[in-house]
Amino acid sequence: MSQTREEPASVVQLRGVDKAFTAGGEVLTAALSGIDLEIRRGEFVSLIGPSGCGKSTLLRIIGDLTQPTAGEVIVNGKSASAARRGREYGIVFQAPVLFDWRRVEDNVRLPLELLGMGRAEREERAGEMLRLVDLTDFARHYPYQLSGGMQQRVAIARALALEPALLLMDEPFGALDEMTRERMNSEVLRIWEKTGTTVVFVTHSIPEAVFLSSRVVVMSHRPGRITHTVEIDLPRPRGLETRELRRYFELVTEVRQQLRGGGAEEDVLAALDQVAAEEGSV
Amino acid sequence: MPEAGVPRGRLRSVATFVAFVLAVLVLWELLKFIGGDPWRYFGWEWRPPLKIAFASDLLLPHVWQIVAALAEPVQRLRTDSLAQFLLGAAFYTWREAAIGFVAGTILGIGLATIFVHSRLLERAFVPYVIASQTIPIVALAPMIVFAFGTSIVSVAIVATYLTFFPVTIAMIRGLRSPDPRALDLMRSYAASPGAIFWKLRMPASLPYLFTALKISATASIVGAIIGEGPGGVNDGLGRSIINFNNQYISGPEKLWATILIAALLGIASYALVQIAERWTLRAAPTR
Amino acid sequence: MTARRRWRQRALYYLPSVAVFVGVILLWEFTVHSGVLPRPSAIIGALTENWSSGRWPLFLAARNTFMEAMIGLVLGSLFGVLWGAAVARWATARDALLPVAIAANAVPIIAFAPIMNNWFGVLNPLSKAAIAAVLVFFPIFINVVRGLAAVDPAAIELMRSYAVSEWVILRKVRIPVALPFFLTGLKVSTTLSLIGAIVAEYFGGSSDVIGRVVVQSASALRWDVSWAAILFGAATGILFYLAIAGAERLLIPWHPSVRGEGPA
Numbered sequence: 001m002s003q004t005r006e007e008p009a010s011v012v013q014l015r016g017v018d019k020a021f022t023a024g025g026e027v028l029t030a031a032l033s034g035i036d037l038e039i040r041r042g043e044f045v046s047l048i049g050p051s052g053c054g055k056s057t058l059l060r061i062i063g064d065l066t067q068p069t070a071g072e073v074i075v076n077g078k079s080a081s082a083a084r085r086g087r088e089y090g091i092v093f094q095a096p097v098l099f100d101w102r103r104v105e106d107n108v109r110l111p112l113e114l115l116g117m118g119r120a121e122r123e124e125r126a127g128e129m130l131r132l133v134d135l136t137d138f139a140r141h142y143p144y145q146l147s148g149g150m151q152q153r154v155a156i157a158r159a160l161a162l163e164p165a166l167l168l169m170d171e172p173f174g175a176l177d178e179m180t181r182e183r184m185n186s187e188v189l190r191i192w193e194k195t196g197t198t199v200v201f202v203t204h205s206i207p208e209a210v211f212l213s214s215r216v217v218v219m220s221h222r223p224g225r226i227t228h229t230v231e232i233d234l235p236r237p238r239g240l241e242t243r244e245l246r247r248y249f250e251l252v253t254e255v256r257q258q259l260r261g262g263g264a265e266e267d268v269l270a271a272l273d274q275v276a277a278e279e280g281s282v
Numbered sequence: 283m284p285e286a287g288v289p290r291g292r293l294r295s296v297a298t299f300v301a302f303v304l305a306v307l308v309l310w311e312l313l314k315f316i317g318g319d320p321w322r323y324f325g326w327e328w329r330p331p332l333k334i335a336f337a338s339d340l341l342l343p344h345v346w347q348i349v350a351a352l353a354e355p356v357q358r359l360r361t362d363s364l365a366q367f368l369l370g371a372a373f374y375t376w377r378e379a380a381i382g383f384v385a386g387t388i389l390g391i392g393l394a395t396i397f398v399h400s401r402l403l404e405r406a407f408v409p410y411v412i413a414s415q416t417i418p419i420v421a422l423a424p425m426i427v428f429a430f431g432t433s434i435v436s437v438a439i440v441a442t443y444l445t446f447f448p449v450t451i452a453m454i455r456g457l458r459s460p461d462p463r464a465l466d467l468m469r470s471y472a473a474s475p476g477a478i479f480w481k482l483r484m485p486a487s488l489p490y491l492f493t494a495l496k497i498s499a500t501a502s503i504v505g506a507i508i509g510e511g512p513g514g515v516n517d518g519l520g521r522s523i524i525n526f527n528n529q530y531i532s533g534p535e536k537l538w539a540t541i542l543i544a545a546l547l548g549i550a551s552y553a554l555v556q557i558a559e560r561w562t563l564r565a566a567p568t569r
Numbered sequence: 570m571t572a573r574r575r576w577r578q579r580a581l582y583y584l585p586s587v588a589v590f591v592g593v594i595l596l597w598e599f600t601v602h603s604g605v606l607p608r609p610s611a612i613i614g615a616l617t618e619n620w621s622s623g624r625w626p627l628f629l630a631a632r633n634t635f636m637e638a639m640i641g642l643v644l645g646s647l648f649g650v651l652w653g654a655a656v657a658r659w660a661t662a663r664d665a666l667l668p669v670a671i672a673a674n675a676v677p678i679i680a681f682a683p684i685m686n687n688w689f690g691v692l693n694p695l696s697k698a699a700i701a702a703v704l705v706f707f708p709i710f711i712n713v714v715r716g717l718a719a720v721d722p723a724a725i726e727l728m729r730s731y732a733v734s735e736w737v738i739l740r741k742v743r744i745p746v747a748l749p750f751f752l753t754g755l756k757v758s759t760t761l762s763l764i765g766a767i768v769a770e771y772f773g774g775s776s777d778v779i780g781r782v783v784v785q786s787a788s789a790l791r792w793d794v795s796w797a798a799i800l801f802g803a804a805t806g807i808l809f810y811l812a813i814a815g816a817e818r819l820l821i822p823w824h825p826s827v828r829g830e831g832p833a
Contacts, residue, residue, distance in 0.1 A: 065466050085472040093463045101485045101563075110481070114473045162471075295668040302669045336688055406585035413807075424771060425795055428787050429606075504677045508768055519680070524772070527683035537683060545676040552675035 008077040011166050011198040012039040012062055017071030019057055030223035031057045035071065037217065037226060039200060041165075044192055046201045046209035048255065049219030055202045058224065059168050062200060063091055076165050087115065089166035090159030090197075094174045096151035098143040098158075105130065105139040108158045115162065129157040132191060149180040153187065160195060167192075167199045174204060182243075185211055189238060206259070210251045211238060218258045228258040307345055313337045314344065343535045348542065351535035364536060368522065368543040375510065375518040376547060378434050379502040382441020386498060389442065390449025391491075397450075398457045398483070399475075411450055423509040437509040437518070441502035448501070452494035456487025492559040499551040507544065519544050607793040615797035626777065631801045634770065634779040635809070637694045638762040641701020645762070646755065648702070649709025656710075657717035667714075674707040678765070682772040691773045697780075701765035705758040709751065716750030717743055749824045752817050759809040767802055779805075 017035040021028045031054040039045050047055040060066045064080035075083035098107045108126040130136045133153040143151055173181045203209050209216045218228045317334030336342055356367040397404035423440045430436035460482050468478045510520025526537040598609050656663045682700055689696035720743050728738045770780020779802045786794035
């Protein structure tokens with residue numbers, strides 16, 4: 001992908017971002033608190049944390065699909081909403097969210113149509129994207145004829161159709177079985193290496209986060225804060241052998257410990273210890 | 283419930299339907315055989331042993347009498363057969379119903395679009411759209427015809443009224459049916475509201491629309507018939523029903539033949555919508 | 570959220586529709602007053618005509634029509650339940666009876682009204698009840714089929730592991746699961762049965778039923794009476810519907826739609 005204009009080194013900058021959900025003036029949930037994050041061009045960053053820690057909300061804030069209650073969000077050198085209107089990112093959800101009534105190739109063409117691209121160019125670009133995800137043979141199929149993993153690949157092809165600087169992925173492989181998931185992980189890395197897009201990847205799975213990323217950002221439980229960042233120094237390109245390296249296991253353990261450290265589990269264990277101590281003394 | 287979406291399954295259900303109709307006809311004649319009026323054909327006579335009130339030749343004509351009546355002149359001193367006359371009346375009724383059907387569909391889609399985009403208008407008016415279902419709308423039919431005159435327009439108004447309600451409700455649901463993430467997706471593309479409507483909401487609502495159209499197809503035919511009958515419109519099936527009912531004693535088969543044609547009209551309308559649905563929704567898997 | 574706040578929120582929610590109602594009535598009262606569309610005040614007048622004389626005509630008419638609708642509802646439901654149970658039980662029956670029911674639904678039932686008048690006698694309420702029954706049949710039928718199909722096969726297997734008879738399974742599993750669906754169909758049918766009765770009356774009947782009042786007053790150009798009769802019929806329909814909805818609360822208090830948590 002060629003970059004002909006001057007582009008900022010940071011694709012995403014978050015400063016002091018808070019998010020609280022309110023109803024009629026009352027605060028219902030404090031989802032995020034004091035998020036400071038910077039993501040540099042070409043990085044593959046994973047966000048990981050316990051359920052409800054706000055990682056999906058954070059992703060949606062970057063994508064201007066919801067607004068923060070405080071703080072600054074800068075995407076590709078401009079405000080998040082300007083970046084959205086400039087169509088500078090692609091998003092992949094946990095479900096493929098394909099349009100049932102469109103064929104696979106028409107689903108990939110959707111963003112191109114919305115941009116007003118001419119027909120010939122649309123067809124060419126969509127074909128390119130399908131080649132990228134290796135689904136050219138299924139271009140004329142309907143979504144229901146494809147497996148879950150294949151549908152997600154179509155969703156990825158669609159997200160990359162406008163060649164955005166940023167790719168947001170919200171637990172995209174959460175609904176797939178373990179084996180398909182590992183295959184898809186390798187696919188995503190292959191695509192990332194080919195296109196050079198910056199990726200923000202939300203996941204529940206520690207092995208997945210470590211395998212894919214340059215950096216894993218660990219979040220605490222609600223209200224979500226960034227508690228730790230683990231730099232992943234595994235060599236690239238990463239493949240099946242990577243999952244067998246000792247360093248891989250060390251990193252997985254480190255991430256797991258960081259998750260526990262910011263989580264409720266320690267508090268619970270400590271409380272149980274206390275109760276046991278008191279009972280023992282009676 | 284398993285769907286008969288495969289042609290083989292469809293052939294089978296048509297076959298069983300035909301078999302059922304034949305069974306009904308056999309039962310019909312059987313009732314007359316057991317308890318109707320005497321059968322006298324070609325010198326052979328049969329006196330049924332029992333006396334069933336409904337099975338007399340007057341109240342339940344023989345199936346072949348009804349069919350035969352279709353071939354005979356509709357009235358003495360007229361050259362067109364009953365069949366021709368009834369088909370003409372059926373076409374007249376169908377036309378009124380079709381105009382109302384199209385108008386009601388457009389109105390329903392329009393209203394639903396407005397309601398989906400304005401919560402305020404929706405809260406103001408949807409309760410009445412729903413409440414109108416509990417009012418016997420069809421009961422207003424003759425009054426509308428009295429008011430607007432016995433023309434094709436007034437009956438079409440009735441058909442429009444009967445169509446727009448199911449279409450509105452179904453379209454509201456259908457236009458709102460897309461996964462919220464699909465809406466997020468469109469927003470991530472900074473799609474215009476028009477693009478979101480035409481490329482996402484409208485295609486998603488089509489299955490819902492067709493469910494409502496199947497109801498409306500028959501409802502508009504029924505509305506047309508009722509509007510015509512008591513309303514005094516001259517050329518449709520409703521008027522034929524009333525006329526042949528008045529002349530029942532002199533020719534019971536004619537009323538039954540009229541009912542047969544009306545039934546066929548209803549089924550044909552439904553089938554038309556069904557075919558349109560199959561053709562338009564071939565993308566989605568059978569639901 | 571405090572209870573007071575909740576009430577206020579709910580009042581605000583309904584405000585637009587109430588405003589529309591009041592607005593339309595006022596507009597109607599002060600603008601239109603010709604021919605077919607009398608003033609609301611005139612309609613109210615016709616509605617209450619003779620009501621203190623001990624023989625309130627509209628009430629009697631509504632009661633008679635309601636009886637016809639009720640009989641039709643009972644008969645139609647009976648057939649709907651039996652037919653639906655047969656279709657759900659025997660797969661071969663399903664192939665035969667389902668397309669028939671669908672086709673029967675497409676036929677303009679109302680065309681049979683004169684035949685019913687001839688069979689039962691035009692003054693006999695059964696002639697109208699028969700039409701109502703046929704109209705009611707299809708919604709009940711389709712809902713019973715859907716309800717019985719909604720039974721979780723795992724629940725049936727559990728009951729089989731207790732080695733109980735099919736009859737017990739029917740009572741303890743199938744009927745409770747199918748009941749909410751049946752009641753949904755019943756609610757729809759209340760309005761259909763009333764509409765069926767009224768419209769069947771248009772084709773002939775005794776003078777003190779809603780349908781005949783409408784037609785006779787219309788041909789005498791007393792539109793206020795026609796509208797009053799329609800309104801009375803509508804009110805009867807709404808009350809009928811609410812009665813079934815009330816019964817629903819007693820019969821299926823456990824269902825999410827009755828608990829107030831989700832759509833029916």
